[in-house]
Amino acid sequence: MRKKNILNAPFVAEMKKTAANMYRLGWDERNGGNISYMLDEKAVGEYLDLKKVLRVIPLMGVNAANFDIAPLIGKIFIVTGTGKYFKNVEDDPAVNLGVVRIVKDGVELLWGFADGGRPTSELPTHLMSHMARLGVDTLNRVVIHSHPTHTLAMNYVHELDEKKFTHTLWEMCTECIAVFPDGVGILPWMLCGTDSIGKATAEKMKEFRLVVWAMHGIYGAGRTMDEAFGLIETVEKAAQIYMLTAHLPRINTIKDEQMIELAELFKCDYRADFLDLKG
Numbered sequence: 528m529r530k531k532n533i534l535n536a537p538f539v540a541e542m543k544k545t546a547a548n549m550y551r552l553g554w555d556e557r558n559g560g561n562i563s564y565m566l567d568e569k570a571v572g573e574y575l576d577l578k579k580v581l582r583v584i585p586l587m588g589v590n591a592a593n594f595d596i597a598p599l600i601g602k603i604f605i606v607t608g609t610g611k612y613f614k615n616v617e618d619d620p621a622v623n624l625g626v627v628r629i630v631k632d633g634v635e636l637l638w639g640f641a642d643g644g645r646p647t648s649e650l651p652t653h654l655m656s657h658m659a660r661l662g663v664d665t666l667n668r669v670v671i672h673s674h675p676t677h678t679l680a681m682n683y684v685h686e687l688d689e690k691k692f693t694h695t696l697w698e699m700c701t702e703c704i705a706v707f708p709d710g711v712g713i714l715p716w717m718l719c720g721t722d723s724i725g726k727a728t729a730e731k732m733k734e735f736r737l738v739v740w741a742m743h744g745i746y747g748a749g750r751t752m753d754e755a756f757g758l759i760e761t762v763e764k765a766a767q768i769y770m771l772t773a774h775l776p777r778i779n780t781i782k783d784e785q786m787i788e789l790a791e792l793f794k795c796d797y798r799a800d801f802l803d804l805k806g
């Protein structure tokens with residue numbers, strides 16, 4: 528059967544739209560940030576001959592012996608490329624994006640990276656995060672890494688304690704506790720692009736859909752692009768309000784009891800241990 532044009536595939540459209548939004552929001556300067564989206568093999572088969580491998584690319588920055596990729600072998604992802612500018616994804620997806628299938632120690636390129644490029648240097652962290660989230664939620668499909676401005680700014684002036692950081696964010700917008708009731712995990716500054724940061728991120732991902740990389744950025748995971756994007760977007764909005772007000776006297780705040788009321792109304796399984804800071 529004749530294959531459809533992959534440039535018209537909905538998953539390519541979602542990647543283009545998300546990268547463009549992230550760039551225009553100022554979260555992803557230059558090549559900052561990366562996206563990985565696990566695809567349905569049948570859906571990809573409508574566009575690509577799945578037997579046609581363009582290149583085999585070894586995983587970057589990873590000691591394969593330390594990283595068990597087995598649960599993902601055969602899975603297909605669309606991912607952003609290393610060094611690729613988010614601002615360019617929309618106009619040239621075939622160069623800036625790639626569709627890859629996971630094999631032992633690397634990936635098979637099925638489409639994209641047309642200039643000889645390769646997947647994001649953070650692919651190990653993405654893959655480990657996918658495995659961690661799939662262990663919690665079999666419907667998880669998307670992992671996004673980004674450098675959102677106010678979230679990053681907040682890293683420099685707020686204690687990097689998961690409970691305190693989450694609580695402050697929850698206080699900044701009424702609906703924060705309903706959007707990320709599971710809170711925000713935090714890793715200390717670590718060298719990016721390595722399997723160690725991947726493992727540490729994945730460990731946090733068992734508990735949180737959002738993980739801050741101190742003084743670097745944030746990871747968000749979800750069943751859909753909207754969910755992963757929306758989580759980061761909501762943290763960033765709360766962080767922006769924090770940064771707009773942190774230097775001013777605080778006269779009003781959202782109280783813990785009010786957060787509980789909202790979380791209960793929305794039937795959210797919230798981290799009650801992240802409330803009652805004085806308790």
Ligand code: 13P
Nearest residue numbers: 558560561609610647648
């Ligand atoms: P890549 O260009 O390899 O995706 O890296 C960007 C980034 O944000 C590293 O953390």
Ligand code: ZN
Nearest residue numbers: 559560743744
């Ligand atoms: Zn980064």
